[in-house]
Amino acid sequence: MRQKQPFVSLTLADETGSASKMRFWSKNGLEAATVMGAADNIRLLLSSLSSAVCTRQSVTYPYFNEAPAPAVPGVEVEKVGVFVFTSATDGQYVIVEVPGILDECIVQDGWNAGLQIDETNVSVIAFVEAITSGLYCTPFGYETLSLVGTIVERRSK
Amino acid sequence: MALINRPAADLNFKFKDESGDTGFLGLSVPYDTLASAAILGADAMMLLLPSLTGCSVEGYSLTYSKFETAPTAPAADSRVEHKGMFSFMTDAGKTVTYSIPGILPSLVDAAGNIDEDQVAVAVFVTEITALDAVWCDSNGVDIQSLLASYELFRKTSRRQAPKKRRPD
Numbered sequence: 001m002r003q004k005q006p007f008v009s010l011t012l013a014d015e016t017g018s019a020s021k022m023r024f025w026s027k028n029g030l031e032a033a034t035v036m037g038a039a040d041n042i043r044l045l046l047s048s049l050s051s052a053v054c055t056r057q058s059v060t061y062p063y064f065n066e067a068p069a070p071a072v073p074g075v076e077v078e079k080v081g082v083f084v085f086t087s088a089t090d091g092q093y094v095i096v097e098v099p100g101i102l103d104e105c106i107v108q109d110g111w112n113a114g115l116q117i118d119e120t121n122v123s124v125i126a127f128v129e130a131i132t133s134g135l136y137c138t139p140f141g142y143e144t145l146s147l148v149g150t151i152v153e154r155r156s157k
Numbered sequence: 158m159a160l161i162n163r164p165a166a167d168l169n170f171k172f173k174d175e176s177g178d179t180g181f182l183g184l185s186v187p188y189d190t191l192a193s194a195a196i197l198g199a200d201a202m203m204l205l206l207p208s209l210t211g212c213s214v215e216g217y218s219l220t221y222s223k224f225e226t227a228p229t230a231p232a233a234d235s236r237v238e239h240k241g242m243f244s245f246m247t248d249a250g251k252t253v254t255y256s257i258p259g260i261l262p263s264l265v266d267a268a269g270n271i272d273e274d275q276v277a278v279a280v281f282v283t284e285i286t287a288l289d290a291v292w293c294d295s296n297g298v299d300i301q302s303l304l305a306s307y308e309l310f311r312k313t314s315r316r317q318a319p320k321k322r323r324p325d
Contacts, residue, residue, distance in 0.1 A: 018237050078180075096184065
């Protein structure tokens with residue numbers, strides 16, 4: 001993997017509601033708290049330079065695959081493997097969708113053939129373990145706990 | 158006025174199939190997760206994904222966001238199309254330009270140049286060019302000095318134009 005330059009994006013809005021973004025690139029190897037702190041300084045300075053107001057601030061770390069494996073012929077992003085996990089908060093679930101799910105990861109026999117993901121597949125097991133390792137959470141910050149269901153969906157183009 | 162961080166940072170993986178169509182896998186990590194730790198996890202995920210998907214996994218991005226929950230009202234007559242352009246020289250001899258939307262008219266002289274003697278302008282320039290600054294150009298090269306600053310008017314995009322374009 002190769003890192004592109006991290007960047008801060010500031011969104012400013014004017015009286016009419018129109019918005020415009022500014023982008024500042026930051027140096028590599030800096031944690032988000034450091035970059036956001038510097039961005040806070042920029043945002044404060046902008047209040048003396050601009051009549052628009054800042055409504056959003058973000059820092060993005062982009063990485064690209066220098067040598068991605070080519071796509072398998074016939075596989076489509078619209079065929080999605082959906083994994084449903086419980087979270088640390090009752091009633092909140094984490095939905096994880098893998099585009100272009102491989103046929104070998106899908107149940108081949110039985111009533112749920114073609115409909116569900118094969119949870120005994122080694123690659124699926126490794127993926128589920130990674131998702132429930134404690135690193136990932138719901139969009140509201142609650143830890144992802146365990147897999148409760150899977151389904152294969154076909155999305156429209 | 159205060160920016161409030163989202164509860165989680167977004168980790169987005171990009172996929173592409175043979176036809177060129179793109180798809181995404183979106184995950185969240187708690188906002189206080191160190192970027193270095195999240196990136197380690199993402200790198201590990203990149204190794205797992207090729208055995209699950211037939212798409213080419215092109216890369217990922219990690220984004221931490223904050224939002225203004227109670228923005229102050231923008232100044233009357235503020236327009237994001239009115240830009241203050243600041244062009245800087247980098248250590249590599251190239252330029253990087255920042256475009257400030259809604260530049261204050263009081264900072265612009267009659268000829269359309271930005272008054273670099275104004276305190277607010279000078280402080281901004283110092284923030285960008287300081288030796289220990291966090292900022293750099295898109296290639297990671299340090300920013301050295303201000304080359305030029307001026308106003309510019311950009312076209313209002315269709316999306317920015319008011320919905321009711323005819324006067325009453």
